[in-house]
Amino acid sequence: MEKDKKLALESLVEKSSLSEEDKGFWKQMIANSPAEFMETLAEVLEMYPEELPWFNDILKRKQAAFALFETDKEKGMETLRGIYKEEQMKMEELISK
Amino acid sequence: MFEIFGKQQNEEPKQPMQETEKPVTSLDSFKEEADQYVIKILRENNFDDERILNLMLELQASLALENIKDIDIEEQLDEQEKALSSGSGEAYESEAAKVKAGKLKKFFKMMTIVAGITIGSIMIADKSAEAGGRSSEWERYAQRWADIFMRDTARMPGKMFDDSRRKDFMGIDRQYQSQRSLEMDIRRIFESYRQKIQSDPSNAKFWEEQRDKEVREMLMLRGITNPDQPRQ
Numbered sequence: 001m002e003k004d005k006k007l008a009l010e011s012l013v014e015k016s017s018l019s020e021e022d023k024g025f026w027k028q029m030i031a032n033s034p035a036e037f038m039e040t041l042a043e044v045l046e047m048y049p050e051e052l053p054w055f056n057d058i059l060k061r062k063q064a065a066f067a068l069f070e071t072d073k074e075k076g077m078e079t080l081r082g083i084y085k086e087e088q089m090k091m092e093e094l095i096s097k
Numbered sequence: 098m099f100e101i102f103g104k105q106q107n108e109e110p111k112q113p114m115q116e117t118e119k120p121v122t123s124l125d126s127f128k129e130e131a132d133q134y135v136i137k138i139l140r141e142n143n144f145d146d147e148r149i150l151n152l153m154l155e156l157q158a159s160l161a162l163e164n165i166k167d168i169d170i171e172e173q174l175d176e177q178e179k180a181l182s183s184g185s186g187e188a189y190e191s192e193a194a195k196v197k198a199g200k201l202k203k204f205f206k207m208m209t210i211v212a213g214i215t216i217g218s219i220m221i222a223d224k225s226a227e228a229g230g231r232s233s234e235w236e237r238y239a240q241r242w243a244d245i246f247m248r249d250t251a252r253m254p255g256k257m258f259d260d261s262r263r264k265d266f267m268g269i270d271r272q273y274q275s276q277r278s279l280e281m282d283i284r285r286i287f288e289s290y291r292q293k294i295q296s297d298p299s300n301a302k303f304w305e306e307q308r309d310k311e312v313r314e315m316l317m318l319r320g321i322t323n324p325d326q327p328r329q
Binding site: 058062080081 | 176177180184197198200201202203204205207209211212213215216
Protein backbone atom coordinates (compact mmCIF):
# COMPACT_ATOMS: atom_id res chain seq x y z
CA MET A 1 0.00 0.00 0.00
CA GLU A 2 2.74 2.36 1.02
CA LYS A 3 4.72 1.29 -2.02
CA ASP A 4 1.73 2.02 -4.27
CA LYS A 5 1.47 5.48 -2.79
CA LYS A 6 5.13 6.13 -3.40
CA LEU A 7 4.83 5.02 -7.01
CA ALA A 8 1.73 7.15 -7.54
CA LEU A 9 3.47 10.18 -6.11
CA GLU A 10 6.61 9.61 -8.15
CA SER A 11 4.48 9.34 -11.27
CA LEU A 12 2.67 12.57 -10.37
CA VAL A 13 6.03 14.33 -9.99
CA GLU A 14 7.33 12.86 -13.23
CA LYS A 15 4.31 14.12 -15.17
CA SER A 16 4.58 17.61 -13.71
CA SER A 17 6.16 20.64 -15.35
CA LEU A 18 8.99 20.79 -12.80
CA SER A 19 12.57 20.91 -14.04
CA GLU A 20 14.48 17.63 -14.04
CA GLU A 21 16.53 18.81 -11.07
CA ASP A 22 13.43 19.68 -9.07
CA LYS A 23 11.75 16.41 -10.03
CA GLY A 24 14.84 14.63 -8.68
CA PHE A 25 14.57 16.44 -5.38
CA TRP A 26 10.88 15.64 -4.92
CA LYS A 27 11.35 12.00 -5.89
CA GLN A 28 14.17 11.75 -3.42
CA MET A 29 12.04 13.29 -0.71
CA ILE A 30 9.20 10.87 -1.48
CA ALA A 31 11.51 7.86 -1.58
CA ASN A 32 13.02 8.65 1.80
CA SER A 33 10.11 10.09 3.72
CA PRO A 34 8.87 8.58 6.97
CA ALA A 35 5.44 6.94 6.54
CA GLU A 36 3.35 9.73 8.01
CA PHE A 37 5.30 12.39 6.18
CA MET A 38 4.59 10.60 2.92
CA GLU A 39 0.95 10.20 3.87
CA THR A 40 0.59 13.96 4.09
CA LEU A 41 2.49 14.49 0.85
CA ALA A 42 0.13 12.06 -0.87
CA GLU A 43 -3.03 13.59 0.60
CA VAL A 44 -2.12 17.10 -0.53
CA LEU A 45 -0.52 16.34 -3.88
CA GLU A 46 -3.36 14.03 -4.89
CA MET A 47 -5.90 16.72 -3.98
CA TYR A 48 -4.00 19.49 -5.77
CA PRO A 49 -1.62 17.94 -8.35
CA GLU A 50 -1.69 21.10 -10.47
CA GLU A 51 -0.27 23.06 -7.56
CA LEU A 52 3.01 21.14 -7.40
CA PRO A 53 4.96 23.91 -9.18
CA TRP A 54 3.63 26.43 -6.64
CA PHE A 55 4.54 24.14 -3.73
CA ASN A 56 7.98 23.64 -5.26
CA ASP A 57 8.49 27.39 -5.63
CA ILE A 58 7.52 27.95 -2.00
CA LEU A 59 9.90 25.22 -0.83
CA LYS A 60 12.79 26.78 -2.74
CA ARG A 61 12.00 30.22 -1.44
CA LYS A 62 11.91 28.86 2.12
CA GLN A 63 15.33 27.29 1.58
CA ALA A 64 16.66 30.61 0.29
CA ALA A 65 15.18 32.37 3.33
CA PHE A 66 16.80 29.89 5.74
CA ALA A 67 20.11 30.34 3.92
CA LEU A 68 19.85 34.06 4.74
CA PHE A 69 20.01 33.19 8.44
CA GLU A 70 23.76 32.75 8.08
CA THR A 71 24.28 36.40 7.21
CA ASP A 72 21.08 38.26 8.09
CA LYS A 73 18.70 36.42 10.38
CA GLU A 74 16.18 39.29 10.55
CA LYS A 75 15.89 39.42 6.79
CA GLY A 76 15.50 35.64 6.67
CA MET A 77 12.71 35.74 9.24
CA GLU A 78 10.96 38.59 7.49
CA THR A 79 11.09 36.66 4.21
CA LEU A 80 9.65 33.58 5.89
CA ARG A 81 6.84 35.61 7.46
CA GLY A 82 5.91 36.83 3.96
CA ILE A 83 5.91 33.26 2.70
CA TYR A 84 3.67 32.07 5.55
CA LYS A 85 1.21 34.82 4.69
CA GLU A 86 1.19 33.66 1.06
CA GLU A 87 0.56 30.12 2.25
CA GLN A 88 -2.37 31.27 4.34
CA MET A 89 -3.89 33.01 1.32
CA LYS A 90 -3.24 30.00 -0.89
CA MET A 91 -4.85 27.75 1.70
CA GLU A 92 -8.06 29.78 1.62
CA GLU A 93 -8.01 29.81 -2.17
CA LEU A 94 -7.57 26.03 -2.40
CA ILE A 95 -10.23 25.28 0.18
CA SER A 96 -12.80 27.46 -1.53
CA LYS A 97 -12.21 25.78 -4.91
CA MET B 98 28.92 13.30 1.87
CA PHE B 99 26.12 13.19 4.37
CA GLU B 100 22.64 12.05 3.46
CA ILE B 101 19.79 14.44 3.98
CA PHE B 102 16.85 12.15 3.42
CA GLY B 103 18.34 8.78 4.24
CA LYS B 104 20.45 6.15 2.60
CA GLN B 105 19.18 6.70 -0.90
CA GLN B 106 20.34 10.30 -0.97
CA ASN B 107 22.68 10.76 -3.87
CA GLU B 108 22.12 14.31 -4.99
CA GLU B 109 22.30 17.62 -3.18
CA PRO B 110 19.93 20.54 -3.74
CA LYS B 111 23.05 22.66 -3.68
CA GLN B 112 26.70 21.66 -3.92
CA PRO B 113 28.21 22.48 -0.53
CA MET B 114 31.58 23.33 -1.99
CA GLN B 115 32.75 24.21 -5.46
CA GLU B 116 35.35 21.85 -6.85
CA THR B 117 37.64 24.77 -7.61
CA GLU B 118 37.72 25.82 -3.96
CA LYS B 119 40.69 24.62 -1.98
CA PRO B 120 40.69 23.69 1.67
CA VAL B 121 42.40 26.19 3.93
CA THR B 122 45.97 25.00 4.44
CA SER B 123 47.75 28.12 5.65
CA LEU B 124 47.35 30.68 8.40
CA ASP B 125 47.80 33.38 5.72
CA SER B 126 44.20 32.70 4.72
CA PHE B 127 42.91 34.25 7.93
CA LYS B 128 42.78 37.98 7.18
CA GLU B 129 40.18 39.25 9.63
CA GLU B 130 41.42 41.40 12.49
CA ALA B 131 39.88 39.09 15.09
CA ASP B 132 41.53 36.05 13.50
CA GLN B 133 44.86 37.85 13.31
CA TYR B 134 44.60 38.64 17.01
CA VAL B 135 43.85 35.02 17.90
CA ILE B 136 46.82 33.83 15.83
CA LYS B 137 49.11 36.42 17.45
CA ILE B 138 48.07 35.40 20.99
CA LEU B 139 48.47 31.71 20.29
CA ARG B 140 51.91 32.27 18.75
CA GLU B 141 52.94 34.30 21.76
CA ASN B 142 51.94 31.35 23.87
CA ASN B 143 54.08 28.82 22.09
CA PHE B 144 51.51 27.22 19.88
CA ASP B 145 53.12 26.03 16.66
CA ASP B 146 51.56 27.03 13.35
CA GLU B 147 50.18 23.60 12.55
CA ARG B 148 48.34 23.46 15.85
CA ILE B 149 47.07 27.01 15.38
CA LEU B 150 45.81 26.13 11.91
CA ASN B 151 43.87 23.17 13.29
CA LEU B 152 42.40 25.37 15.99
CA MET B 153 41.42 28.05 13.50
CA LEU B 154 39.64 25.49 11.38
CA GLU B 155 37.75 24.34 14.45
CA LEU B 156 36.87 27.97 15.10
CA GLN B 157 35.30 28.25 11.67
CA ALA B 158 33.24 25.17 12.38
CA SER B 159 32.19 26.53 15.79
CA LEU B 160 31.13 29.85 14.31
CA ALA B 161 29.18 28.02 11.64
CA LEU B 162 27.34 26.09 14.32
CA GLU B 163 26.46 29.35 16.02
CA ASN B 164 24.81 30.49 12.79
CA ILE B 165 23.12 27.19 12.21
CA LYS B 166 21.67 27.27 15.69
CA ASP B 167 19.88 30.42 14.61
CA ILE B 168 17.81 28.21 12.35
CA ASP B 169 15.26 27.48 15.03
CA ILE B 170 12.71 25.44 13.15
CA GLU B 171 10.39 25.12 16.12
CA GLU B 172 10.27 28.91 16.40
CA GLN B 173 9.46 29.12 12.71
CA LEU B 174 6.70 26.53 13.03
CA ASP B 175 5.11 28.61 15.77
CA GLU B 176 5.27 31.70 13.54
CA GLN B 177 3.85 29.73 10.67
CA GLU B 178 1.01 28.34 12.81
CA LYS B 179 0.02 31.90 13.76
CA ALA B 180 0.06 33.02 10.12
CA LEU B 181 -1.88 30.01 8.87
CA SER B 182 -4.50 30.44 11.58
CA SER B 183 -5.03 34.11 10.86
CA GLY B 184 -7.57 33.63 8.04
CA SER B 185 -11.01 35.14 7.92
CA GLY B 186 -12.63 31.92 9.10
CA GLU B 187 -15.28 32.08 6.37
CA ALA B 188 -13.36 29.59 4.26
CA TYR B 189 -13.41 26.98 7.00
CA GLU B 190 -17.09 26.78 7.84
CA SER B 191 -17.78 23.25 6.59
CA GLU B 192 -16.31 20.13 8.11
CA ALA B 193 -14.74 19.17 4.77
CA ALA B 194 -13.04 22.57 4.56
CA LYS B 195 -11.64 22.16 8.06
CA VAL B 196 -10.17 18.77 7.15
CA LYS B 197 -8.59 20.20 4.00
CA ALA B 198 -7.19 23.12 5.96
CA GLY B 199 -5.66 20.73 8.51
CA LYS B 200 -3.96 18.73 5.78
CA LEU B 201 -2.64 21.80 4.02
CA LYS B 202 -1.34 23.27 7.28
CA LYS B 203 0.51 20.07 8.07
CA PHE B 204 1.93 19.95 4.55
CA PHE B 205 3.14 23.57 4.62
CA LYS B 206 4.81 22.96 7.98
CA MET B 207 6.53 19.86 6.66
CA MET B 208 7.92 21.93 3.82
CA THR B 209 9.31 24.37 6.37
CA ILE B 210 11.06 21.51 8.16
CA VAL B 211 12.46 20.15 4.90
CA ALA B 212 13.74 23.62 3.93
CA GLY B 213 15.32 24.13 7.36
CA ILE B 214 17.07 20.79 7.57
CA THR B 215 18.38 20.84 4.02
CA ILE B 216 19.87 24.30 4.41
CA GLY B 217 21.15 23.68 7.96
CA SER B 218 22.80 20.45 6.91
CA ILE B 219 24.37 22.07 3.87
CA MET B 220 25.81 24.84 6.03
CA ILE B 221 27.44 22.27 8.30
CA ALA B 222 28.77 20.30 5.34
CA ASP B 223 30.14 23.50 3.80
CA LYS B 224 32.19 24.20 6.88
CA SER B 225 33.40 20.65 7.09
CA ALA B 226 34.45 20.79 3.45
CA GLU B 227 36.20 24.14 3.93
CA ALA B 228 38.16 22.52 6.70
CA GLY B 229 39.47 20.07 4.14
CA GLY B 230 37.26 17.27 5.38
CA ARG B 231 39.28 17.17 8.59
CA SER B 232 36.21 17.17 10.70
CA SER B 233 34.17 14.14 9.74
CA GLU B 234 32.44 14.60 13.09
CA TRP B 235 30.66 17.58 11.58
CA GLU B 236 29.21 15.49 8.81
CA ARG B 237 28.01 12.95 11.32
CA TYR B 238 26.48 15.79 13.29
CA ALA B 239 24.71 17.04 10.17
CA GLN B 240 23.35 13.59 9.47
CA ARG B 241 22.09 13.06 13.01
CA TRP B 242 20.54 16.51 12.97
CA ALA B 243 18.70 15.76 9.74
CA ASP B 244 17.62 12.31 10.93
CA ILE B 245 16.15 13.65 14.15
CA PHE B 246 14.19 16.38 12.42
CA MET B 247 12.91 13.98 9.81
CA ARG B 248 11.76 11.45 12.39
CA ASP B 249 9.94 14.14 14.29
CA THR B 250 7.91 15.13 11.29
CA ALA B 251 5.90 12.01 12.04
CA ARG B 252 4.53 13.81 15.07
CA MET B 253 3.47 16.92 13.17
CA PRO B 254 1.61 19.17 13.63
CA GLY B 255 2.39 19.03 17.35
CA LYS B 256 5.70 20.01 18.85
CA MET B 257 8.62 18.57 17.00
CA PHE B 258 10.34 17.07 19.99
CA ASP B 259 9.05 14.73 22.61
CA ASP B 260 11.19 14.50 25.73
CA SER B 261 13.36 11.61 24.60
CA ARG B 262 14.02 13.16 21.21
CA ARG B 263 14.83 16.51 22.77
CA LYS B 264 17.38 14.79 25.03
CA ASP B 265 18.86 13.06 22.02
CA PHE B 266 19.29 16.34 20.16
CA MET B 267 20.55 18.22 23.20
CA GLY B 268 23.03 15.43 23.86
CA ILE B 269 24.63 16.04 20.50
CA ASP B 270 24.56 19.74 21.11
CA ARG B 271 26.32 19.41 24.46
CA GLN B 272 28.98 17.23 22.91
CA TYR B 273 29.86 20.06 20.55
CA GLN B 274 29.48 22.71 23.19
CA SER B 275 32.13 20.92 25.22
CA GLN B 276 34.42 20.89 22.20
CA ARG B 277 34.10 24.61 21.73
CA SER B 278 37.61 25.69 21.26
CA LEU B 279 40.11 27.92 22.88
CA GLU B 280 40.28 30.44 20.08
CA MET B 281 36.51 30.91 20.28
CA ASP B 282 37.01 32.28 23.79
CA ILE B 283 39.87 34.52 22.67
CA ARG B 284 37.81 35.79 19.81
CA ARG B 285 34.84 36.58 22.05
CA ILE B 286 37.04 38.64 24.35
CA PHE B 287 38.50 40.39 21.33
CA GLU B 288 35.05 41.22 19.92
CA SER B 289 33.84 42.48 23.26
CA TYR B 290 36.78 44.87 23.62
CA ARG B 291 36.57 45.94 20.01
CA GLN B 292 33.14 47.35 20.79
CA LYS B 293 34.48 49.11 23.89
CA ILE B 294 37.31 50.65 21.86
CA GLN B 295 34.87 51.75 19.18
CA SER B 296 32.66 53.54 21.67
CA ASP B 297 35.55 54.96 23.70
CA PRO B 298 38.46 55.44 21.25
CA SER B 299 40.29 57.94 23.46
CA ASN B 300 40.97 55.11 25.92
CA ALA B 301 41.88 52.55 23.27
CA LYS B 302 45.24 51.74 24.85
CA PHE B 303 43.61 51.09 28.24
CA TRP B 304 40.99 48.79 26.71
CA GLU B 305 43.66 46.93 24.73
CA GLU B 306 45.61 46.32 27.94
CA GLN B 307 42.45 45.13 29.68
CA ARG B 308 41.67 42.86 26.76
CA ASP B 309 45.14 41.30 26.76
CA LYS B 310 44.99 40.89 30.55
CA GLU B 311 41.65 39.12 30.30
CA VAL B 312 42.96 36.81 27.57
CA ARG B 313 46.05 35.96 29.66
CA GLU B 314 43.89 35.20 32.69
CA MET B 315 41.61 33.00 30.62
CA LEU B 316 44.61 31.10 29.25
CA MET B 317 46.06 30.64 32.72
CA LEU B 318 42.73 29.47 34.12
CA ARG B 319 42.62 26.84 31.43
CA GLY B 320 46.13 25.81 32.40
CA ILE B 321 47.26 26.17 28.83
CA THR B 322 50.25 28.38 29.06
CA ASN B 323 52.57 30.58 31.01
CA PRO B 324 51.93 34.01 29.53
CA ASP B 325 55.35 35.29 30.52
CA GLN B 326 57.21 32.53 28.79
CA PRO B 327 58.78 33.85 25.57
CA ARG B 328 58.06 32.07 22.32
CA GLN B 329 60.69 29.49 21.48
